[in-house]
Amino acid sequence: MRRTARGIAVVATAVLALAAAACGKDTPEAPKNNPADLKADLTWWDTSDPANEGPAFKELIAKFNTTYPNVKINYQSVPFGEAQNKFKTAAAAKSGAPDILRAEVAWVPEFASLGYLYNLDGSALLADESDFFPTPMSSNKFDGKTFGVPQVTDSLALLYNKKIFTDAGIAEAPKTWADVKTAAAAIKAKTGKDGLFINPGGYFLLPFIYGEGGDLVDTAGKKIVVNSAENVAGIKVAQDLVKSGAAVKPPAADGYGTMMTLFKEQKVAMIINGPWEVNNVRSATTFGGIENLGIAPVPAGSKKAGAPVGGHNYVLYSGMSQDKAAAAVEFVKFMSSAESQAFLADKLGVLPTRKSAYEIASVKSNPIISAFGPVIATASARPWIPEGGQFFGPLDAMATETLIQGKDAKTSLDAVAQKYLNEVVKNYTLS
Template identity: 45%
Template sequence: MRRGIAASALVAALAATLAACGSSGSGTSSASGPVTITYWDTSNATNEMPNYQAVVQKFEAANPNIKVNFVNVPFDQAQDKLQTAMGSKGAPDVFRSDVGWTAAFAKAGFLTPLDGTPALSDPSAYQPSLIKQAQYQGKTYGVPLVTDTLGLLYNKALFTQAGITTPPTTWDELKADAATIKTKTGVDGFEMRAGDGYYAMPLFYGEGTDMVDAANKKITVNSPDAVKAITTYQSLFNSPGTVKADITTDSYAHMMDAFNGGKVAAIINGPWEITNIYKGSSFTDHTNLGIAPVPAGSTGKAGAPTGGHNICVYAGSDAAHQAAAEKFAAFMTSADSESFIAQKNSTLPTRPDAFTADVKSDPGIAGFQQILSVAQPRPALPEYSSLYTSLSTNLGKIATGQQGIQPGLDATAQDYAKLLPDFAK
């Protein structure tokens, strides 16, 4: 599904007015016929989308007076396309929103609050931290659909061949293991996603910091702790047994092809890739996939970002379409639907009652469920998702040696000052 976080102009929405508000939305209806709502799906078209389509078909069968116009929008384009559509016309009545987009869309006035509606009749059914992540200024603007985090994915057979019996728990241990694997197997030990700020977050969290301190309105991306984090990050591309930084357009595919084919022993990634990994020659035996928490930094604590998606309802649709969209949101996020999606896509449900025995029998899901304890929710800062753009650009330069660590993070901090003028440097 992911996950180069897309560079986005979403922050422009924060000052926008809801030009399309009061329109009839993108669906159609008549006094005698069914309501047709438009749903924008942002899942991977090859391995995830068909299963979301199956859930939509179940919804239509159970609700004959509601038809769904299913539109798949590539994830890396969806943020900007939603921004444009909701700011003018042609917006979907309901859509699948990355958790990092929800607060910004809510601040812009694009979303309808779902508290007390059929979409969210029982908030306690969902993990509390995920409900909090769907909120802005005390109101809930999304229903949690799937959750995820980053973990250390590793090839158990290659680790065993190298004589390594347990996964590394620190970045230093990871580098040592990578060197051992290269020496004893001839295979690269580790590959890190380069030039993508999202994948660098475990390094920040491991030093007890973040890109910004939202609570105290302070930019921290170039602080001493951040420099320490990115010093470790840079070393992951230059140590024996680790793969050199790849910032080409196809770098993500290169990393996944290498891992799935047994040409690299470990990567950092999330559950959205599990079904694709299972298709790889190294993981026809699914139990060969090892899943562990991301390594810890000098604080001794591991941390990874909490990701996932919410189902959100457009505020510009008329009452009939909003009501149908809310009913659809409830169906998509029901225990039965989330359990079905989890079994088909190997993604993590957002509600405990969807973790059925069949769901937990998938070793990938079971593995990621065990490491959710190190997942760290993002602050409810509308601009937070946009912070990755500058960070990713400068991390790419740092990883490839085109820029020094402090100058690169200082440049990022300067960009943040423009985005967050009321934050102290």
């Protein structure tokens, strides 16, 4: 089996090398190959919301097919929550996995470590790698190789209610957590509403940790630094916001849903959340439209303002036969092009991952996208290791303990560090 694959591989290498050479000359269509000659049946698992986002992706596929009429894209919508396990199961069984997958950023190192993904180094997809923002791009790297290209990116930002800010006499969005505290006090005094809601989840506390210059692990030094003094200070800032009443005391169950309901019903002025909720807020009848929504970078701690990067990447399943590779590369190249990204930004309000996409007029004039521009530019990379997904379970427990049960931040973070050592990154050392 591997021998025949190698045979095909040699042929395909030659074809691809020619294609890459042709593409390198800045000609949009490879002159040697007629796009209509490219024939393949490709399956794509899309994990976006099928009702809100799916139609836009289908439109893009139709556009792709005007250039490549003989590449049939078999679009399958797979619920985001199931896709990771479904893909792993299918890939391990070597049957039923899609050729192309929209993978969340943290999944890529995990899939790559298991050998489930094509290494894309040397393909046309990475010819203009420098056009992608480095932080979203970094999530595709594993073991020095590149396994995907970014589709959309996101990060956390401070979303606020402009009307409540005006009522409370606040001129501009707070820049630090201390500003947030004073703003919340003013809002409470003048409007009787609550200032801030912090979702008690590990991911949503990362801005507090990054704000003090902390991180979860040091991947280069193979060290667990989640219980560092910086992180303790950061969590204490969040605890203080809740204790002082600047932030609502969140419920332990369904904190996220509660946060969104309170924000949409204008009962809380500020939340920390990402661009994926912009459409939700826009369509909420109680909120007063998109004009009422203010977006600012997350407030800074004592060192800097930092929010974790999120988003999705396109990856190719390594079980796909090599003769489909050329078509798959063309498809992903089309989907991740600046024009396609601008189209998606227009339609869905999701954030492009290419610098050049932000130069396109429709993106430039989009107020939401441009408001998120600085957020993306400063987003911090998460530790891109296969175990990355397992960091958040213990961190979620820590968030509940510190914000809701009022446990000591240091004790709680020490327990997280011990858990990381025993269960997640066993070959690391405690700092």
